[in-house]
Amino acid sequence: MDNVRALDVRNVSAGYGGRPIVADIDFCVRAGDILGLLGANGSGKTTLLKALTGQLPLMTGTVAIAGIDLTGKPEKAKAAFGLAIEPGDLPASLSGQQYLELVASIRGCTADAWPCGDVMARLGLARWLPRPIAGYSLGTRAKTAIAAALLGAPPLLIFDESLNGLDPEAAWEVKCMIAELAQTEAHAIVISTHVVETVPALCNRAMFLAEGRILESWDAAALAQAAPTPGAFEAHIIRSLRDQKASSRRRALSSAAPA
Numbered sequence: 001m002d003n004v005r006a007l008d009v010r011n012v013s014a015g016y017g018g019r020p021i022v023a024d025i026d027f028c029v030r031a032g033d034i035l036g037l038l039g040a041n042g043s044g045k046t047t048l049l050k051a052l053t054g055q056l057p058l059m060t061g062t063v064a065i066a067g068i069d070l071t072g073k074p075e076k077a078k079a080a081f082g083l084a085i086e087p088g089d090l091p092a093s094l095s096g097q098q099y100l101e102l103v104a105s106i107r108g109c110t111a112d113a114w115p116c117g118d119v120m121a122r123l124g125l126a127r128w129l130p131r132p133i134a135g136y137s138l139g140t141r142a143k144t145a146i147a148a149a150l151l152g153a154p155p156l157l158i159f160d161e162s163l164n165g166l167d168p169e170a171a172w173e174v175k176c177m178i179a180e181l182a183q184t185e186a187h188a189i190v191i192s193t194h195v196v197e198t199v200p201a202l203c204n205r206a207m208f209l210a211e212g213r214i215l216e217s218w219d220a221a222a223l224a225q226a227a228p229t230p231g232a233f234e235a236h237i238i239r240s241l242r243d244q245k246a247s248s249r250r251r252a253l254s255s256a257a258p259a
């Protein structure tokens with residue numbers, strides 16, 4: 001893929017029961033980008049990722065994946081991304097192998113068509129594959145979801161807090177794989193995380209969501225500037241989270257105050 005927009009998001013709002021949770025979302029990621037998505041609990045990260053992957057209908061705006069409009073051509077657009085589903089959503093009655101084969105059959109590839117070497121060996125998953133997912137630990141489920149997302153080497157990869165529950169070695173491997181994939185310039189990666197320091201260490205772009213809106217975003221240069229020393233970016237994000245909490249508290253108090 002040339003340096004095309006792997007994900008193009010224009011004026012998106014989405015939510016539940018007719019109530020928008022995320023709004024005015026505008027950004028794009030190109031092949032080679034690793035975008036880190038940050039925000040407090042409930043800020044709308046998962047809702048946004050659901051909207052971008054067609055799991056939630058858009059209330060406004062457009063999403064294009066590898067140039068394919070998600071609303072106009074949903075099946076074709078969905079074939080262009082790999083999403084590591086929540087570990088708890090894996091089909092418990094299938095074995096890991098059966099699940100990978102199912103995903104591979106949907107993607108039209110073999111169950112070992114990974115773009116970054118032998119993912120089973122890298123994640124230490126091989127011995128688990130014949131066993132039912134029901135007996136997997138959280139981390140083993142997370143690894144299975146990541147391995148499935150990579151099948152068929154989609155141009156866009158989306159990881160929603162996928163590093164949660166991974167042991168340090170597996171988390172390191174996944175971060176290495178993400179960096180290798182970005183380096184090929186054939187893939188773009190979006191990763192949401194609460195591990196703030198992962199962002200300057202791994203990503204070349206970042207976005208901070210607050211109350212469903214993009215409060216701050218960084219390109220590579222801004223991210224390097226925001227993280228001049230270890231811990232500096234984390235300190236900045238903690239300050240933003242605290243400011244954000246204080247201003248919502250002030251808004252709540254002023255709307256509760258008698259006129």
Ligand SMILES: Nc1ncnc2c1ncn2[C@@H]1O[C@H](COP(=O)(O)OP(=O)(O)OP(=O)(O)O)[C@@H](O)[C@H]1O
Nearest residue numbers: 016017021039040041042043044045046047048194
């Ligand atoms: N299915 C749903 N129906 C109604 N509201 C929902 C639903 N799922 C999430 N929400 C609400 O949307 C808001 C954003 O939730 P979301 O899960 O997107 O946040 P998040 O940033 O991913 O949070 P976390 O960091 O805790 O995973 C929250 O107020 C949440 O209660």
